[in-house]
Amino acid sequence: MFVLEFKVKAKQQQYQAINDAIRTSQFIRNKCLRYWMDNQGVNKYDLSAYCKVLAHEFKFANELNSQARQASAERAWSSISRFFENCKKKVSGKKAENAVLGSPQVKQFSKTGYPKFKKFSRSVEYKTTGWKVLSPKTINFSDKKGIGTLKLKGSWDLGYFNESDIKRVRLLRKADGYYCQFVLSVEVKEEVKPSGKCIGLDVGLSSFYTDNEGNKIDNPKFLRKSEKSLKKLARRLSKKKKGSNNRKKARARLAKVHLKVSRQRKDFAVKLARCVVHFSDVIAYEDLRVKNLVKNHCLAKSINDAAWYQFREWVEYFGVKFGKITIAVPPQYTSQNCSSCGNIVKKTLSTRTHICKCSCVLDRDENAAINILKNGLSTVGHTGSKAWGENASTLMEEILSKQVIFVNQESPPQIGVRVSKIAWP
Ligand SMILES: [Zn+2]
Known part of the structure; x- marks a missing residue:
């Protein structure tokens, strides 16, 4: 579900x-x-x-x-x-055996979660x-x-x-x-074999995402293009007199571009998400909140964030569909920590390369992506198997055995995890 x-x-x-x-x-x-x-x-x-009786009565x-x-x-x-x-x-x-549906003595077991009125x-x-x-x-x-x-x-x-x-x-x-x-109900229509691959994704402004192996996906061109025309049309709209016909026209034009962009964005998100989920067993990414996204005033950033957020939702969708595991990791410290030794290496937004005393030199985003994957994998063990279907739990065992490779046993980060939106097993 x-x-x-x-x-x-x-x-x-x-x-x-x-x-x-x-x-x-x-x-x-x-x-x-x-x-x-x-x-x-x-x-x-x-x-x-x-x-039915109640419907008659009330x-x-x-x-x-x-x-x-x-x-x-x-x-x-x-x-x-x-x-x-x-x-x-x-x-x-003994008591459980005697517990007959609806029998009054059963109702006295208060510690067993006797149903309450809401x-x-x-x-x-x-x-x-x-x-x-x-x-x-x-x-x-x-x-x-x-x-x-x-x-x-x-x-x-x-x-x-x-x-x-x-x-x-x-x-x-x-x-x-x-x-x-x-x-x-999302039917698993496509049989996808486990690929043995775990992937961590870091979002950025310079590229749509960077994975833990340093592969980058560029921001789609239409985002830049539409950003320009959205800016232009919004400026035009603001100059038109309120209530005038020209203002109405300008608003309609702006709405049309918005619609076009949102369609393109969806297309991009669906295709990319399907591809990523298809070729990985575990997908870890930053748990960015919508609230924080809306607050941002930089247009380029907000357009990017919207695309990213939608992409993430589709990753979670395909995760359920293909029986893969998706993990949202809190974004704190992912870019500052060294993915090799764990030390904090402070960086400003303009520092593009991660250079640590431990001789670890990495692209800034790649370093973050590795941290995201590590954090993600270290929490898989804490999620419990309740939310998962049968397929997923065997997959989970595989992953847990792999975890040893990835996770520094000394200090597992204490973070919450949100596994894809699975409800009602
Ligand atoms: Zn280091």
């Missing part, structure tokens, strides 16, 4: 409708839980049937799409079944009905909650995927606004 996330742009009343849908979903989940508590031997299918429950109601019941069931699994694992064998749900989940993708950046929700059509903001293009690949759609409320997630 692979999750695409977009920020949602909508009117205030639409946000209220999303809140209402989230509340209803929580209500159904809690009601199902209560039903399970009060009745012996309730199973998954009983909860599913109970959704108007606001009926307003929510029927599959979204089912999804809420499934949420209740997943916390119930998790509880039973915990009982089996943690509680002594008070602050922040999401509602639709399955394959109740919504439709209208264009690459708009989605319509058609149930009676009145959410309507939402604009989506993000670098992904939904047009690239088949609608039948979208298995679930979630609406989420976060601290900084509302989000829409698409859960895609």
